[in-house]
Amino acid sequence: xxxxxxxxxxxxxxxxxxxxxxxxxxxxxxxxxxxxxxxxxxxxxxxxxxxxxxxxxxxxxxxxxxxxxxxxxxxxxxxxxxxxxxxxxxxxxxxxxxxxxxxxxxxxxxxxxxxxxxxxxxxxxxxxxxxxxxxxxxxxxxxxxxxxxxxxxxxxxxxxxxxxxxxxxxxxxxxxxxxxxxxxxxxxxxxxxxxxxxxxxxxxxxxxxxxxxxxxxxxxxxxxxxxxxxxxxxxxxxxxxxxxxxxxxxxxxxxxxxxxxxxxxxxxxxxxxxxxxxxxxxxxxxxxxxxxxxxxxxxxxxxxxxxxxxxxxxxxxxxxxxxxxxxxxxxxxxxxxxxxxxxxxxxxxxxxxxxxxxxxxxxxxxxxxxxxxxxxxxxxxxxxxxxxxxxxxxxxxxxxxxxxxxxxxxxxxxxxxxxxxxxxxxxxxxxxxxxxxxxxxxxxxxxxxxxxxxxxxxxxxxxxxxxxxxxxxxxxxxxxxxxxxxxxxxxxxxxxxxxxxxxxxxxxxxxxxxxxxxxxxxxxxxxxxxxxxxxxxxxxxxxxxxxxxxxxxxxxxxxxxxxxxxxxxxxxxxxxxxxxxxxxxxxxxxxxxxxxxxxxxxxxxxxxxxxxxxxxxxxxxx
Numbered sequence: 001x002x003x004x005x006x007x008x009x010x011x012x013x014x015x016x017x018x019x020x021x022x023x024x025x026x027x028x029x030x031x032x033x034x035x036x037x038x039x040x041x042x043x044x045x046x047x048x049x050x051x052x053x054x055x056x057x058x059x060x061x062x063x064x065x066x067x068x069x070x071x072x073x074x075x076x077x078x079x080x081x082x083x084x085x086x087x088x089x090x091x092x093x094x095x096x097x098x099x100x101x102x103x104x105x106x107x108x109x110x111x112x113x114x115x116x117x118x119x120x121x122x123x124x125x126x127x128x129x130x131x132x133x134x135x136x137x138x139x140x141x142x143x144x145x146x147x148x149x150x151x152x153x154x155x156x157x158x159x160x161x162x163x164x165x166x167x168x169x170x171x172x173x174x175x176x177x178x179x180x181x182x183x184x185x186x187x188x189x190x191x192x193x194x195x196x197x198x199x200x201x202x203x204x205x206x207x208x209x210x211x212x213x214x215x216x217x218x219x220x221x222x223x224x225x226x227x228x229x230x231x232x233x234x235x236x237x238x239x240x241x242x243x244x245x246x247x248x249x250x251x252x253x254x255x256x257x258x259x260x261x262x263x264x265x266x267x268x269x270x271x272x273x274x275x276x277x278x279x280x281x282x283x284x285x286x287x288x289x290x291x292x293x294x295x296x297x298x299x300x301x302x303x304x305x306x307x308x309x310x311x312x313x314x315x316x317x318x319x320x321x322x323x324x325x326x327x328x329x330x331x332x333x334x335x336x337x338x339x340x341x342x343x344x345x346x347x348x349x350x351x352x353x354x355x356x357x358x359x360x361x362x363x364x365x366x367x368x369x370x371x372x373x374x375x376x377x378x379x380x381x382x383x384x385x386x387x388x389x390x391x392x393x394x395x396x397x398x399x400x401x402x403x404x405x406x407x408x409x410x411x412x413x414x415x416x417x418x419x420x421x422x423x424x425x426x427x428x429x430x431x432x433x434x435x436x437x438x439x440x441x442x443x444x445x446x447x448x449x450x451x452x453x454x455x456x457x458x459x460x461x462x463x464x465x466x467x468x469x470x471x472x473x474x475x476x477x478x479x480x481x482x483x484x485x486x487x488x489x490x491x492x493x494x495x496x497x498x499x500x501x502x503x504x505x506x507x508x509x510x511x512x513x514x515x516x517x518x519x520x521x522x523x524x525x526x527x528x529x530x531x532x533x534x535x536x537x538x539x540x541x542x543x544x545x546x547x548x549x550x551x552x553x554x555x556x557x558x559x560x561x562x563x564x565x566x567x568x569x570x571x572x573x574x575x576x577x578x579x580x581x582x583x584x585x586x587x588x589x590x591x592x593x594x595x596x597x598x599x600x601x602x603x604x605x606x607x608x609x610x611x612x613x614x615x616x617x618x619x620x621x622x
Contacts, residue, residue: 005216005286007080009208010240012087012106012135014099014126016483019114020142023181025070025088029274031184031197032072069226069238069288071272074201082205085272085288089126099129101225101299101315101358105240105288108208109135111158112142115149115178118157121417121485128165137162137174138207140200144190145180151190175207211286218243218285219305220252223312227299227356228290233268237291237303242312244305246289247282253309254294255302261309267293299358319405320361320374321414321462321486324381324585325398326350328369329595331604332509332535337597338394343369346395349388360384374403376486378466382582389581389596396593396604400585402463410491414462417442417487421453426476430456433475437464438493459487464496467586499589502548504541505605506534510554517573520551527603528553529576537608539592542577550610579603 015021074082087106089099103109109130113119119127130137139158141151155176162172177200179186186200187193226238246252248269254262270277270290283289291303300314328343335341340349350362350371361374375381378400385397405412418439422430431441439460446454460468465484472480504524514530526541534540534553543549579587581601584594588603591613595602607613 005214005284006210007082008211008286009082009084009204010087010105010107010211010286010288011084011110011138011204011208012089012103012108012130013110013112014089014130015112015142016114016117016120016123016126019112019117019120019123020181021112022088024110024112024140024142024179025086027181027184027197028086028200029070029072032074032201069272070275071288072274074205076202076205083287084201084204099126100318103129103133103135104223104315105225106130106133106135107210107212108204109137110140110204111137112140113154113158115141115144115151115154116146118150118154119161121419121483124161124165124417125485127161131162131165131167131171134212136171136207136209138203139174139176140186141176141178142181144178145183151178175203177203213242214284214286215243216245216285219308219310220244220246220303221305221310221312222246222289222291222303223315224297224299224301224303225315227297230292233292235295235297236270237294237297237301238288239291239303240288241283241285243285245282245284246291246303248280251306252294253304253306254297255304255309255311256296256298257300257314259311262296263306264294266291298355315358318359318376318486319403320359320376321403322377322381322400323361323372323374323403324400325365326371326373327365327367327396327398327593329394329396329597330369331396331538331595331602331608333533333597334394337599339392341394343371346388346393347371349391349393353384357384378582378585382585385596386581389598389601392598394595394597396595397585398593398606399588399590400466402461404492405489407489412489413492415459415487415490416462416465416484418458418460418465418482418484420456420458420472421481422456422476423452423479424454426479427454427456429475430472430480433468433471434458434460437461437468437496439464459490460484461493461496462486467499470583470586499587500546502543502546503539503592503603504543504553505548505550505610506538506540506553507536507550507610508552508554509533509535512540512553513556514573515557516551516553516555519555520553521572521574523549523551525574525577526553527577527579530573535604535608537605537610539603539605 013021013025069087071083071085074084076082087102089102111127113123141154143149144151159172177186177188178190179200184197185194186197188199221243222239222241224237224239228236228238230236246269248266250266252264252266254264269280269283271280271283272288277290302311304310326346329341350373354360354362359376363372365371373381402414420430437460439458441458443457444454469482472482512528512530512532512534517526517530524542524544528534528540540553584601584603588594591606593604593606595604605613607616
């Protein structure tokens, strides 16, 4: 495949969440002639512009969680046909492990930036990683057809960001392409004719260099950056060939992270063509491919020449910033919904996740039924829990805590860069809320075209971010636009406020009744509705005051032969407070758990019986 590396381009597409990166790739594939629009829609499950978002969670949330590879061809004006390998990377910092490892396959970066929002926190994150890999950015100002777009100012902001990140002169002299992925056109300037994506294809061919470190005469070296799995052929290693070539049925040496060497044989060699993988006989240096038949094989391993094995530098990934406890679901309703309930099954699932999720860490917990799972953020761990739930697992997870490092004898905590855009009238509320949480204001101002909204940037401890989003949205009546990413590590800033309101705890098992909720109407808001099954120790609502309150939500009306003046239909029941998985993880306290099953998400106390909680409280007080 493509022995002439001068006609090969490996391009990573990086962007902040929802800046149009995946939609842009869809248009490039369509206009390359590989697929018709109807075929792309079919592959996207009827959701136009989401063909690369293959998972259910990716389509539901509109974000990229796992990196994807595809390849398109482009015939230039001089008649040469170029093969362009496109690598779609996640835009959220919580999935930074995906970004860090797949950038090693690229020789250039397509930086997609919203024409109104400009560079955002995660733009800084992914761009910093690209520059660290020596990739020169090609800037695409997307969504210039928005009525509030400000492309010229955004180009200046991108330059300032590159300067802040210490980019060299070559990177600062970036090329800019203006585009609308939704409309399917790109242009070299705002005054050019807007027809198709050809200007972007031309820019990639001219601006992105041919594969670096691609010596076809050297010994074979391929760095495994992704692992796929097939029920038919087992593990599939995906990566880039840095030296030599690979052939089907070739004997190779697999070198793992510890330097151990095992001799194996390739069964199949697959090259990327559009969204498909096509079986080929040979792949040359500089190209990307998938290798079938090697086991054991893991991310970071090197596939090398069997006669002279030499390892490539392994993939380095930033350490986790958040950890929580995964444990067996020991609640009274366990086993009703799920298929996988035991600690062994949970441990095996986490072990499988470690093979492909390089940013995850799993350690034994305090007991045999617990695991300490560490990740890059609440969304990173939340996606793992949601996937396990959909696969049929039942488990309980504890309150998330930040990972505190000891650096030069000092305890240091992760600090987030928080960006908030709010209407003028809510500015003081946001400042007050963040001031209580040890946040420091870095920048404040207005963006042109967004009159009435103030733009603020803060540095804030990562532990203060837990539960902050819901409070910010409440304080701003849902008008706040919030983004954050890891900024660095600093000395501990001191205590931050915890949840002030107590919770309502069920004292009896059974179905919830409207009669009981009516009697508790003024006690607070509820997480359950009439007919829901509850058990003793389950958190059924939030108390309107501080301190926990044990309540009876299953009490029924006494049946007598005396006609009542009113009817049960007049019972007042507050609308149920819907809580997503991430909202539950942010909400719980140290003595609470989130119970996750395929059909239900519940909140509960670790100690279900009130007598046990009181005894533990007395012992803690003494």
